Amino acid sequence: MKKLNEEGPRVYLGLVHHPINNKRGEVVTTSVTNLDIHDISRSCRTFGVTNYFIITPLKAQQELLKRILGHWNEDKSSAYNPDRSDALSIAQCVSSVGDAVRSVMEVEKELGGPEEDPFVVVTGANFKMYDGVAEDLKEKLKIDKRPILLLFGTGWGLTAPIVEGADYRLEPIFGSSLDGYNHLSVRSAVAIYLDRLLGASESK
């Protein structure tokens, strides 16, 4: 059984496939991709994220996801690439952002923590306003022991009700191209935020 990590912040991550904006601002459901499952699981495991929720209401997508996660649990795949299989052990599918919140509460209770709802943090490349930078949130996490749920959008980003309903909006990642190009993959954005929030370095 896992133990409650008393030392560091307890961070959960959710990749939202619904509700999501498309290019025209309509609310859609995006597809689960094999790559997001693997790359983001590996980043989550490396930075000590407790659980990685892949959020989609589509039953067919949930089934696909279960098949992929199941494949890597099989002895053969696990023996060939144990690190890959290990990373996926923290990935799971839930139907909605609300279900992710409830899952965090359940896991926290199992780990011996108080049954508290997580502090929901959202990110987005297109945010015009935000509550603080990663460093601020990192400081806050040291003092406040409440678990956090970090939500990332797919497609053209999280919808306004999700963004406005969250507890905290993080500063977007600003690139440094001279012409303002700023189109990171969600996988790259996840890696950067986890490093900023949870990374260890001699310089930090």
Add this chain to the structure above:
Amino acid sequence: MKKLNEEGPRVYLGLVHHPINNKRGEVVTTSVTNLDIHDISRSCRTFGVTNYFIITPLKAQQELLKRILGHWNEDKSSAYNPDRSDALSIAQCVSSVGDAVRSVMEVEKELGGPEEDPFVVVTGANFKMYDGVAEDLKEKLKIDKRPILLLFGTGWGLTAPIVEGADYRLEPIFGSSLDGYNHLSVRSAVAIYLDRLLGASESK
């Protein structure tokens, strides 16, 4: 014609497919993946990297790469997803690390800079020793105007001659998992290093 960026550091990035160590420490050539092309191009463009070199001596892989890059240059693909096509404009294939170094010198000369060989920086999750952290290198880049070539390994990492022959070895990315799990994808590692070296944030 592009202009020499006089303000910031000029950074070039190389993804090395040969020479690479495999799991058993043998020298191999890894395969080019579609995903590395796209994700790393987008990260490079976002953080203002001048050129992204995909390094493989295999002719068949070079042909594949040219077909992929060519596809995104076509009008149809470009119109559907201009940001994707834009990102790939900085990606190119070269046959060896030496060719990447020579390409940097040519591009620098074209941009009006001195014909100077780049400062070669290597990274690796398994480094036991290193020359400094990203913050040190960032400071150095502000003072020294020499272009840098940042090399990333695929497979089980860059070979010893490449690592030892480089000018600078960067601190590995240390995760924060309680059990020491540390297996980021190269795509995630690239995103994190570019953010550390070139990212703009209100907190920086």
